[in-house]
Amino acid sequence: MPLGIYISVPFCRSKCTYCNFASGVFSNTHMGHYVDRICTDIVKIRKVATDHRAVAPDPVDSIYLGGGTPSLLPPDQLTRLFAAIAQQFNIAPQAEITVECAPGTLTEPIVQSLVACGVNRVSLGVQSFIDKEAASVARLHTREKTLADIERLRSAGIRNINLDLIAGLPHQTRASWNESLQQAIATGVPHLSVYILEVDEDSRLGRELIAGGTKYHAHFVPEDDLTAEFYETACTWLNANGAQQYEISNFARRGFESQHNLKYWTRQPYLGFGVDAHSMLPATEGAESVRLATTDSFEHFFVEAEIKAVRVSAAEALEESFFLGLRLNRGVHLDQLHEQFGPELNRYKPIITELAGEGLLLQTGNVLQLTPRGRLLSNEVFEKFIQEPASTVLSR
Template structure:
C-alpha cells in the first residue's frame, strides 16, 4: 500500500486567536535547527519503524504517493530549508512520479521566489489558509492578509502551473453574518479552485479565543462570534452552494470539483487518514500509522512525536499505541463515516467477521432511528444532520479511547 508522508512546520508569522495547534511565532534562527532535527528523523525512519515493530522494516521502502507539508506555516521557511526537506525525503523514499505533493501556505507569503522554489521541489498542490474573504473577519482573528492579496496569489499560482489549489474557510469567525459568509463562499467558487475545506470554529480552552468565549469575555472579538446555530447554518449553506457549483462534498469538511478525465480533485493525502492507509509524520506533533503483519492481534501502530517544540528538539521518545483488530474495526467505522461514500457493512463483515461487526448493530439502528445515519443496501452513511453531530455518532463506535492523529486536517 503506498505510503503518505507528513512534515509538520510549527512556525507562523502571527498566532491566530482561534488556533489550538502546536505552532507559534519564533525567530528565524529557530527554523534552521528545526529543519536539521526533522532531517535527522527522516533519516532514522526505518529504525523507528523497526523499533515499533510496525510494518517493520519494509514500510518505509514502499512507494510514497503523497507528501504534505503542514503546520504551522511551511511557507515561512527559507527556500534553502524547503529544498533540504524535499531532498531528504527523496533520498530516503521512492516517491512516485505522480505523487500528490502539497504545501500549506499562508496568503501573503507566496512571493515569486517561493513559487519558484515550490516548483523546483516538485510541489503540485498548494493549500491556502484563507478562512474568509471579508477582511474585517480575517483580521479580527489575527490573519495578516486581505482579499486582494489572496486573489492575486491564486492568479500567480495558476500562471505558474499550480492551479491545483485548496482554500480553507472557517464558519463562525467573529463578525460573520449570513451575507458575509455567502460572500466568502461565492468568492471561493469564483476563484475556480478545485478543492475547498470548510471548518466550523472550534471553541475549546486550547486557544485564546476559545478561552475567552468560555469565560464570556470580549477580548479577541469574542462577543462578535456567531451563535452555534448560526455557525451550523453557515456550514450547511456552504455545503449547498459548493455542491451546486460542482464542488462536491466528499468528507465532512472537504469538497472537490467533480473528477475530470485527467484528475480526481479529492485530497489523496487526507484520504489516507480516513481510509486507514499508512502514513509517516515528521516534526513536532506529527502522527504516524503503519500497518503490522497482524501478529498477536495487532493490526497497526499509531505513534506520535511530542507536541512541545522543546521536547521534540530534545528528542523526547514517540508515544505509540498498538491498534488491535477491535480498534481497527472501530476506526473503520468512525473514520469511514466521515466520508460521504460511507462504509460498506458487508465489506467490514468480510474484512473483520460478522461476529465482530454484530455488536455495532444496535448503535447503527439507534443512529438510523434518530436520522443521523442512513443505509442503502449495505452502505451506511451519515445524513446531513449526522454530519453536524458527527462526534456524537462516532462516540457510539468507540469502545475505548484511541489515540488518533490527523495532523493538518483541522483548520490552519
C-alpha cells in the same frame, strides 16, 4: 500499498486566536535546527518502524507539509526537506505533493522553490475573504493578497489549489458569509475546505467564548444555529457549483479530492515528522496497526529524540474505521469491515440501529453513511463508536 508522508512545520507569523494546533511564533533562527531534526528522523524512521514490528511500505504517493505555515521556510530549508525524503523513499511519479501556505507569504522566490521541489498542490488558509473578519482573528492577509497569490500560483503552473474557509468567525453575518463563499467559488479553485469554528480550551478565542468574555471579538461570534446555517449554505452552493462534498468539511471537483487526507479517513499508512506529528503503519502481522508520535511541545522537540509507539488493537482499528470512514460521504462498507474484523462488527449493530432511528445514519444495503443532519452532529455520532481505550503502550 503506497505510503503518505506528513511534515509539520509549526512556524507562524502570528498566532490566530482560534488556532488549537501545536504552532507558534518562533524565531526564524530555529528553522535550520528544526529541519535538521526532521532529516534525522526521516533517516531513522524505517528502523523505528521495524523495532515496533510495523512496516513502512513503498512507494510514497502523497507528501503533505502542514503546520503552522510551511511557506515561511526559506527556499534552502524547503529544498533540504524534499531532498531528505527523496533520498530515503521512492516517490511515485504521480505523487500528490501539497504545501499549506498562508496568503501573503507567497513571494516569487518561495513559489519558484515550491515548483522546483515538485510541489503540485497548495492549500491556502484563507478562512474569510472579508478583511475585517480575517483581521479579527489575527490573520495577516487581505482578499486582494489572497487573489494575487492564487494568480501567482497559477502562473507558476500550480493549479491544484485548496482554499480553507471557517464558518462562525467573529463579525460573520449571513451576507458576509455568502460573499466569502461567492468569492471562493469565483476563483474557480478545484478544492475547498469548510470548517466550523472549534470552541475548546486549546485556543484563546475558544477559552474566551467558554468564559463568556469579550476578548478576541468573542462577543461577535455568531450563534451556533446561524453558523450551522452557514455550513449548510456552503454544502448547497458548493455542490451546485461543481465542487462535490466528499467529506464533512471537504469539497472538490471530480479528480481533485485530497489524496493525502483520504489516507487518514481510510486508514492507509502514513508517516508523520515534526512537532506533534503522528504515523499510522500496519503491523507486520495480523489486523493490528502501530501509531508513532513525536512530542507536541516545540521546546521539547529539540531535546526529546524518542519517537513513541502505541500498538492499536484490532478492536480499536475497527472503531477508527467507523469514525474516520463515516466522515466520507461514500460512508463505510459493512461487508468489507466484516471481512477485515469478523464478528467483532456485531458489537456495533445496536449503535447503528439507534443512530439510524435518530436520523443521523443511513444504511443502504451494506453501505453506512452519515445523513446531512448526521454530518452537522458528527461528533455526537462518533462518540457512540468510541469504546474504552485499550491501546498497549509500547514505549514512553
